[in-house]
Amino acid sequence: MFLPPSYYKKRAALAPKAAYVHIPFCQQKCHYCDFPVVVDDKPNSRHRSKYLEALRWEIKLTPGRRQPLTSVFFGGGTPSLLTPAELGQILQDLREQFGFAEDIEISLEADPGTPGIHYLEEYQKLGVNRLSLGVQSFIPELLQVSGRTHRVEDIETAIQQIKACGWENWSLDLIQGLPGQTLEQWELSLQKAITAQPKHISVYDLTLEPKTRFYRDYPEDSPALPGDELTAKMYCFAHEFLEKHGYHHYEISNYAQPDYQCRHNLAYWHNQPYYGFGLGATSYFDQVRFQRPKQLKAYYKWVEEQAIFGSIEMLDYPLSTKEQLIENLMLGLRLREGINLTQLLKKFPAGTKTLVENLIVRQLSRFQAEGWVGKKRNQWFLIPPQGFLMSNIVLANLLLELENITILD
Ligand code: SF4
Structure with missing residues (x-):
């Protein structure tokens, strides 16, 4: 072909x-x-x-x-x-x-x-x-x-x-x-x-x-x-x-x-694609996150099956747009540099972008007052050590809000 x-x-x-x-x-x-x-x-x-x-x-x-x-x-x-x-x-x-x-x-x-x-x-x-x-x-x-x-x-x-x-x-x-x-x-x-x-x-x-x-x-x-x-x-x-x-x-x-x-x-x-090889390893590419079996027997069986196909097949669904956005946020906010919302949402149509951005900003701003979250232009980040220490609370609130949003479904 x-x-x-x-x-x-x-x-x-x-x-x-x-x-x-x-x-x-x-x-x-x-x-x-x-x-x-x-x-x-x-x-x-x-x-x-x-x-x-x-x-x-x-x-x-x-x-x-x-x-x-x-x-x-x-x-x-x-x-x-x-x-x-x-x-x-x-x-x-x-x-x-x-x-x-x-x-x-x-x-x-x-x-x-x-x-x-x-x-x-x-x-x-x-x-x-x-x-x-x-x-x-x-x-x-x-x-x-x-x-x-x-x-x-x-x-x-x-x-x-x-x-x-x-x-x-x-x-x-x-x-x-x-x-x-x-x-x-x-x-x-x-x-x-x-x-x-x-x-x-x-x-x-x-x-x-x-x-x-x-x-x-x-x-x-x-x-x-x-x-x-x-x-x-x-x-x-x-x-x-x-x-x-x-x-x-x-x-x-x-x-x-x-x-x-x-x-x-x-x-x-940075939520970039990567290969994963071996027992229980996860790979992420073509928007598919795939975890290999965690038991030796099942892993060997999986590799043998792949050999029959002649190449590795990740039999799983690609992540939805909403799941990708959530992952980008959850992973990016772990970093001191944080996330750039303009960059993160640039692929969304204007209406969706505004709505999602407002929602994220509303959540993050709540924690700005506590001194846990900082912002430079549209770059948002957790402020260490308190912001990092409280990351579970910030991320859980953000996650809850995003999971309920239907516009991305
Ligand atoms: S048992 Fe777990 S923590 Fe201990 S050396 Fe092995 S992988 Fe590391």
Whole structure:
């Protein structure tokens, strides 16, 4: 079939430039974790080779779109359980299928105490140029209570290795709100984090996800949990402290030194299309958000079915205009820069645009008075730390209002 060049131009313009690859293996399940993970840390195990085979198959079955990738993110699970040979094969498949931009960002999540910490140089040689170290806490008791396998000594070794390899672009993750955590312990972890001098720091607030051990062990009002007042103090302390030390609070949970924001995650928050590969991974392109099965058996079956079709099919409905607008708002407002309403609504016909804009402005203005929301021309944003801290309230109100609007249905 002949297709005009404009067809390819349009497809390329909408093509994903980011790819997420899920590596589900972990040494053990942490007590707060609800990610799709498989407890198996043995290289060459039956699980491991079968999974990697299915994953590589999925990549090869996904049609490329004449648009090289500008970011790849290996998340998990624990990608630092991969040997350099395993990682190299996946990278080669991605490169062959989609192509890599010259300045591609390739990130890998690494856990202290995993073999990958000793492969850092090999990972670098394969093209990995951003590392995200899952520290979570520098306090031994908190690591233990969370079911982490690493110790503080492992964190120190990992940081030494990162420095020894001359790794420039790396990030460190911390969690606040852990059972028994005090403000002093939180301050100490943040102090140790900045002493290590990563370019990027992620600060996550503990959420009690159903089906996790924490959910079972700690009811929301459990006295062992720090409680709202204390976690708010922790959040505000992190904001003041990290900003003072040169880390810009660019997203609700993320801080970076200038030019070191995570390119891959920015694609999510800007609601741009991306590929997703592997167990439970979500992809988003052609306005379809599609999540792969979260159980290994079902995932293998899905990949096999796709192989029968000869290419990956996302059997799901495209997002409606209203759903797309809601997603753009919910994701964009997570960023310090916020959203530009003129830009966001430019595709709408004049009448609809005015109505929707008035509605959004009415909601956001309510929170301007509280000092949580700011505005510069038609750029609206949450003001940290209070605005970020209260983002759930602002976003929930906005969502409720937009869901009830019928003009976009
Ligand atoms: S290492 Fe990460 S992905 Fe694995 S169980 Fe712990 S939190 Fe979950």
